[in-house]
Amino acid sequence: METKIFKPAEVAAAAAEIKRGNLVAFPTETVYGLGADATNVAAVEKVYAAKGRPSDNPLIVHVADEATVKKYAQPLPAPVQKLMDTFWPGPLTIILPLQEGALAPQVTGGLNTAAFRNPDQPATIELIKEAGVPLVGPSANTSGKPSPTLAEHVYHDLHGKIAGILDAGPTNFGVESTVIDMSTERPAILRPGAVTRAAIEQVIGPVDDQLHHVSQQEVPKAPGMKYTHYSPAADVQIVDPGTDWEAVIAWCQKQAAQIGILATENIIKRYKWPENVVTYSLGTNVKTASHGLFAGLRTFDLDDSFATILVQGFTTTGLGEAYMNRLTKAAGQHHFGGAATD
Template sequence: METKIFKPTEIDAAAKAIRDGQLVAFPTETVYGLGADATNETAVKQVYMAKGRPSDNPLIVHVTGIDTVEQYAQPLSATAKKLIKAFWPGSLTLIFKLQPGKLSAAVTGGLNTAAFRNPDNQVTLDLIRAAGVPLVGPSANTSGKPSPTLAKHVYHDLNGKIAGILDDGPTEVGVESTVLDMSTDLPTILRPGAVTEEELTAVIGNVRSSHHRVGAKEVPKAPGMKYKHYAPNAQVTIVDREADWSAAMDWASHQAGTIGVMATDSILAELTLPNNIETYSLGANLDSASHQLFAGLRYFDLESPVTGILAQGFPDDGLGAAYMNRLNKSAGQVHFEK
């Protein structure tokens, strides 16, 4: 199959491919998603095949607003409606209990819940409206690899496996949406993202964060809870403290191959770099680092291969919770030790 690159002016052609049961990657403000008609079970199953994704890993359903959610979910609470009003369109995914038989088990992983999101990207909202159906949309990458923030990342992983990619340039946020489970008594964050716990609390009061480890035979309620994620080819090691970077450079200087360094400009400016170091700037601060994280990991996979990667850690709060969630999974929890 030839994977076509659709321009934003070619939404009707991309929508036709969706209606025909084909797969089209689409842009969101977070990362690129792999789109298929959420009401077409055959098309949904092709998403798993194209990504190499385990079939018990549920998919997020992308919609243009609350009306579509109400067609599938059980009646929404006042709290849910507050969240939708405050954060949609945007980087918040909400899990609701479903009306029986409304969505295929291929979408839900066999659960009685499903995750819904209204993405903040006009091109994709136009695509969903033109297709006339909600779209499943896991990240448009090979399962386990860093999420794609550019169309070329999608093309690298899925060329020949999907019908097309709707290219709207680089994504704005760079880490996936926050996933909030609304099917429990107390709203529970299953995956931190661009919408922070503090922002959620300001709208609806108390929420909790889940640190539950999903068992081998357990079906996760949300993406990213069970399987390996975000890993480049090289081993990532997290450097947590600014004071540790000098020792990290000494360690790198004794490695046989090239070592990648991902850090903010202020860190990079202070380092004495060994000859075997290749750097990638994470920008000025946590905001830019979150935006650049996946692009940096992809850079060291696709454009400047290395044998190891040293990546800057940040405090695990606010947006840092989302950044460190992704970075820890990318590194397999490996942190630099003197």
């Protein structure tokens, strides 16, 4: 299958592929998603096949407006409406109880809930409207690999497997949306993201934290809850805040293979790095680091000469919670200078 690249002016052509039951990757403000008609079971099954994704893993349903959500979900209580009014369009995914039989089990992972999102990306909103149906949109990468923040990342993983990619340039945030479960008695954040816990609690009050790891036997309620996720082929290690970078350099000097370093400009410019080290800038703070994390991991993942990737960690406050959630999964809990932790 030829994978076409569609520019924003070619949305109609991209939507035509969706209507034919084919797959088209699309940009959001977070990462690129792999789009298919959420009402077409055969199309949804193609998503799992293209990604190599377990079929019990639910898919986020991307909508162009709130009216579409109301078509599929049970009546929306006031707190849900407040979240939509405050954060949509934007990087917040809301899990809601469904009307009976509203969506196929291939979309929901067999659950009676579904995750809905209204992305803040004009080209994708136009694509959804033109297609006339909501779109499932898991990250447009091979399952388990770092999520794509550029159309080139999508092409690398999925060319020949999907009909097209709607290319609107790089994404803005770089980590996937926050997922909040509003189907339970007390709201719970299942995946941290660009919309922080503090911002949510200002709107609807206290929320629970259910950021637990999901076993292979357990059906996840939201994407990204599996224990191993976002993982490059190389060994990824977290360099925790407060670590002596001179010790990192001394360790690198003893290694025969190339080492990749993902760190902020301040760290990169402060030290003289060994010849076997290649650095990748994460910018100046946790916001820029969140934007560049997946792209940096992919840069080193595309070159099999890198045996190890060392990544700067941040404190788990604000956006740092989302950053460290993704990095911890990429590293499989492996921290520089110590064994893997439980």
